[in-house]
Structure formats: structure tokens, C-alpha cells
Amino acid sequence: MTEKPLISIEAVARRYPAPGGNETVIFEDLWLPIRRGEFVCMIGHSGCGKTTVLNILAGLEAPSDGAVIVDGREIGGPSLDRAVIFQSHALLPWRTVLGNVAFAVKSRWPAKGKDWIEKQAKRFISLVGLEGAERKRPAELSGGMKQRVGIARALSIEPKILLMDEPFSALDALTRGTLQDEVRRICLETGQTTFMITHDVDEAMYLADRIVLMTNGPNAHVAEIVENPLPRDRSRTDLHRHPHYYPLRNHLIDFLVTRSRTLRDAPAADRDPRNPPVVRPHAAPEPVAPISSDQASAQHPSMTRRVP
Amino acid sequence: MINSLPLRAGILSVVLFGLFLLAWHLAVSGTGPTVEMDPAYAALMGQAAVQGKSAMPGPMDVAATLWGHLSDPFYVRGTNDMGLGIQLGHSILRVALGYFLAVAVAIPVGFLIGMSPLMSRALDPFIQVMKPISPLAWMPLALYTIKDSGLSAIFVIFICSLWPMLINTAFGVASVRKEWLNVARTLEVGAFRRAFLVILPAAAPTILTGMRISIGIAWLVIVAAEMLVGGTGIGYFVWNEWNNLSITNVITAIVAIGVVGMILDQILARIARLVSFPE
Ligand SMILES: Nc1ncnc2c1ncn2[C@@H]1O[C@H](COP(=O)(O)OP(=O)(O)OP(=O)(O)O)[C@@H](O)[C@H]1O
Ligand SMILES: [Mg+2]
Numbered sequence: 198m199t200e201k202p203l204i205s206i207e208a209v210a211r212r213y214p215a216p217g218g219n220e221t222v223i224f225e226d227l228w229l230p231i232r233r234g235e236f237v238c239m240i241g242h243s244g245c246g247k248t249t250v251l252n253i254l255a256g257l258e259a260p261s262d263g264a265v266i267v268d269g270r271e272i273g274g275p276s277l278d279r280a281v282i283f284q285s286h287a288l289l290p291w292r293t294v295l296g297n298v299a300f301a302v303k304s305r306w307p308a309k310g311k312d313w314i315e316k317q318a319k320r321f322i323s324l325v326g327l328e329g330a331e332r333k334r335p336a337e338l339s340g341g342m343k344q345r346v347g348i349a350r351a352l353s354i355e356p357k358i359l360l361m362d363e364p365f366s367a368l369d370a371l372t373r374g375t376l377q378d379e380v381r382r383i384c385l386e387t388g389q390t391t392f393m394i395t396h397d398v399d400e401a402m403y404l405a406d407r408i409v410l411m412t413n414g415p416n417a418h419v420a421e422i423v424e425n426p427l428p429r430d431r432s433r434t435d436l437h438r439h440p441h442y443y444p445l446r447n448h449l450i451d452f453l454v455t456r457s458r459t460l461r462d463a464p465a466a467d468r469d470p471r472n473p474p475v476v477r478p479h480a481a482p483e484p485v486a487p488i489s490s491d492q493a494s495a496q497h498p499s500m501t502r503r504v505p
Numbered sequence: 506m507i508n509s510l511p512l513r514a515g516i517l518s519v520v521l522f523g524l525f526l527l528a529w530h531l532a533v534s535g536t537g538p539t540v541e542m543d544p545a546y547a548a549l550m551g552q553a554a555v556q557g558k559s560a561m562p563g564p565m566d567v568a569a570t571l572w573g574h575l576s577d578p579f580y581v582r583g584t585n586d587m588g589l590g591i592q593l594g595h596s597i598l599r600v601a602l603g604y605f606l607a608v609a610v611a612i613p614v615g616f617l618i619g620m621s622p623l624m625s626r627a628l629d630p631f632i633q634v635m636k637p638i639s640p641l642a643w644m645p646l647a648l649y650t651i652k653d654s655g656l657s658a659i660f661v662i663f664i665c666s667l668w669p670m671l672i673n674t675a676f677g678v679a680s681v682r683k684e685w686l687n688v689a690r691t692l693e694v695g696a697f698r699r700a701f702l703v704i705l706p707a708a709a710p711t712i713l714t715g716m717r718i719s720i721g722i723a724w725l726v727i728v729a730a731e732m733l734v735g736g737t738g739i740g741y742f743v744w745n746e747w748n749n750l751s752i753t754n755v756i757t758a759i760v761a762i763g764v765v766g767m768i769l770d771q772i773l774a775r776i777a778r779l780v781s782f783p784e
Binding site: 280283285301 | 682693694
């Protein structure tokens, strides 16, 4: 893995002043590289600082320490290169669906004519399956449709990086499933680099190439990076039939239930913030092609642990 | 649909209005005991005092006068005898000038206060002190400095419409939802587009609420202001007719003031509906 990552979170910290002149450390010395075209999910309990990480990546918040490097340059604020899909969809309620998406397109390409902008906006509105609803206002849409507009708005500016903060958590299971399919299809087709926060283990397993596990806060850290052993051409409905499904799922649930707490209270003795352990839960024996490279060593009967 | 709420409310309104007119009619037409009085005073007071008829005009008198005014609202027969329409026109013109002047000042300054916590804190003491001052208290100062009674009235309207719009604009701008501003930030929207395409539409309902309060206050104040400065306007008309002891004209003017005030309020309400958005 010598290819330079597209995004590199380097020694980032976020602290808030606490009463009594102290500081509350949300997280400190956080390192995380994200490769081009990769889909990374972050999982952790409420309040551990996931939104904070995403806001720092987006440039909406400045880190107390450290830096975020994108494409070799330190970011200094929000940018059209990094589109954000907000948890609360954040549509402008006085604009129509088309108006909301066109607003983003116009911001990205200010010199383009009105027709071109409308065409581009409409292309992405139909990409998320909303053709026919262009003239509707957000208040006339269902929650799932609003979230689709948010996705269309983010994708329409053709960003280098897509940042999503629990985009589907407010939706019913059926809508969530459809949108997950759409997001996965779009990301695979376009090779979109994506960072997504979620609470939903199944969502992470379906969408992510790598899953970043955060311990509980305060003073959270990246406990582990889990590589997704499921095949790339996985489908949402057959996921649970795959032999790796349960090892992966159990590993993630175990983490959320116990290890997220125990690892915060007693971090691994050899913890290296720059190189959190990378694991690949899988059914033993690991079928044919082993994990990508180097010193793959089975430390756990059904787990491959790599030290990068 | 006989059960529809607006219809029933309408019927009730008409019935109440009818009852009010009836009570008014009965109250003023009763013949009380004729009091012994100085003949000169009796001559002065006319038949009302002599025959025990109340000096208050009844609804029919007011209706007749109102009809007279409505059928010829714009006559000018001298400085003290102009049609009701002309007088109202003068008042509306003054209100409009003072009001739009206030809009032109309040909205940009309100934007500034709403956007900048520094300006907000720095200007707050001034606003807090200026706001509770009765606009009429400015009148002598205005007359002394401007030296023109018409302009002074406009200034008083300006100063009284300023505060609600200023405070509401600042509040509306300061409380634009953070997520909308974050959308603008992630899209690298320039200051100009952000102000006009994000903040202004988001704050517009609050701003319009302030504008609606202001037009109401302005219309309240213009009557008092014109009573003070004299010359023209519906306030002056009321005062003049009171000096003429023409209660009928006074009541007619009161009705006209109420109707114009309602129309002004409705215009603003209509605009407020245009800029409002459901969330
Ligand atoms: N302005 C602030 N002052 C002090 N602490 C703050 C402030 N904003 C956030 N925090 C703290 O930062 C921590 C991380 O917040 P963050 O929103 O990133 O959590 P999260 O992991 O996204 O949680 P959730 O899953 O509930 O969205 C929280 O414990 C919160 O209390
Ligand atoms: Mg969050």
C-alpha cells in the first residue's frame, strides 16, 4: 500500500473548553488515510465524535490540532471538492427540488448558462429516481425523497469526496434499503471516494470497503480498522448467506457491545495511533485469495490481523 | 355548506354588527328629560340639547355622512375643507415615505446586526434606549431641526417604524438555521449570493413580521402626529372636525382610519404569505 491516500487525517484533535478551565478531549492524535475510490464507514457510539470528524473533513469545523490533507494539500475550509450529505438533509425549504440541486450546480459552475445548469441538475434528480418531482418543494416530499434530493445535490457537483453523516438513519427500513442500493450503485459506477458515518452495522457491511471503529468518548480513538471480507459484487439481499457475513457481523456487534467501552478505558498497550490494527474477520478457513498482501498472520482462528 | 366555519363566522359577524348598530341607534335616539338651560347655550347647542335628543349622531347620520364623503372624496374647498380621500391620501403618503425610509435603513442595518455579533452587542444599548421612546417625543426636536411640519411628521413615522423592523431583521438573520449556512459554506457560495439567496429568503418571514408590526404602528402614530402638526391629513381632519363639534365627521373619520389600517395590514399579510415557506 504505497499509493498516496486521497485523504489523510493526520494527528487531528478536537477539544472543547470545559468548566473550571479544563478541556474536554473529544479525540486526540487521530490518524486515518482514505484511498481514492474507497468507501469508508465510521461506526461508534453516540457522542464519540463521529460528526466532529466529518465536520473537520468537510472543513466546517477547524481541528484543535493536526491537519487534514486532501490530494496533497492541507484543507483550510469547506470546498466544492468535498460534498456533504447532512443527516437532516438541510434542503432549502423555499426552493423546489430542482431549485435546490440547481443552486449547488450553479455554485460549482457559475459561468455556465441556465439551460446547462438545469440539465445537469435534472440528470442527477433522475439518477436518484425523482424525475417528476422537480417542481415540488421539500415540504411536499417524504423523508426518503428529501434525503434523495440531498444525495442528488451532493452528487450533482461531481465532488472528489462524498461525506455522509448518518444519511439514512431517519428512514424506514425499506426506503433505507433502496437508497443504500442506489448509493452503492452510484459509488461503484463513478469510483466515488466516500466517507460515511453510520450506526447501522448492516449498512456498514453492505456499503463499506473498510469500517473504522471508534471507541466511546470522551477521549475516543480509532480502535480498529475492519476490512470488509465480503465480495465486491455483494447484493444487499444475499449478504447474510455469505460465509463471512456472521464472523464480520459478530465482530462489529462485539465491538459495539463491549470492546468500544473496554478499549477506551484500557487501550491496547501497544496502541499506535498512526497505525490502528487492521482486521479482517472471516470464516475459517479464509477462502482462496488471502487478504491483499504482506504479513497476514492468523492471530484468531477466524480473524486475520495485519500490522501495516 | 351551512356548516362551514367561515360561513358561520361571517353570519355571526353580521349579526353582531347589526346588534351593535341597533344598540347605538337606541342609545342616541332616546328622549331624556329636557333640562332647563341658558337660552344662549341652548341656541348654541341646537336641537340636540333642546329636544333632549343626544348630541351623539346615530348610525344613520354617520352612514349619510360617510356616503357623502365616499361620493365626493377628493374635493378641495379651502385649506380647512378638503375631501376625506384627500386627507387620507396625505396621511398615506406620509406613512409611505417614512415607512419606506425606515425599510431602507432597518433592513441593511438589521442584516449587519444579525450577521455580526460584535455589531449586535455594540448597538444593542442604543436600540434598547431608543425603542421605548414614544415617537411623538421626537416631534419638537424634529420641528426644531427640520423646520417643516410635513417632514417632521414623516420623520416621526420613520422613527416609529424603524425599531420593529430593525429588531426583527436582526433576529431573523441571526437565527437562520446553521445547516442552511453550512450548505452554503460547503458549496463555497460567495457573500453576495449567500446574503440574497440563503439568508434573505430564510429570514424573510421574520422580517415581514417586523414590517407588519411597523406599518400598524406607523398608521397609529400618523393620526397623533397630524393632530400635532396640523395642516392636512386624517389626524388633522379629526382634530379640525372636533373643533367644529362635528362628531359625525369624527366618527366617519374613525371608521375610515380603521378601514385603511386594515387594508395596509392585509397588504403586508399578503406579502408575508408570499415569502413564507413550510418546513
Ligand atoms: N460545542 C460543544 N461544546 C462542548 N462539547 C461539544 C460541543 N459540540 C459537541 N460536543 C461534544 O463532542 C462530542 C462528540 O460530538 P459528535 O456530535 O461528534 O458525536 P457523534 O459521534 O456524532 O454522536 P451521534 O452518533 O449521536 O451523532 C459529544 O460528546 C459532545 O458532547
Ligand atoms: Mg453525529
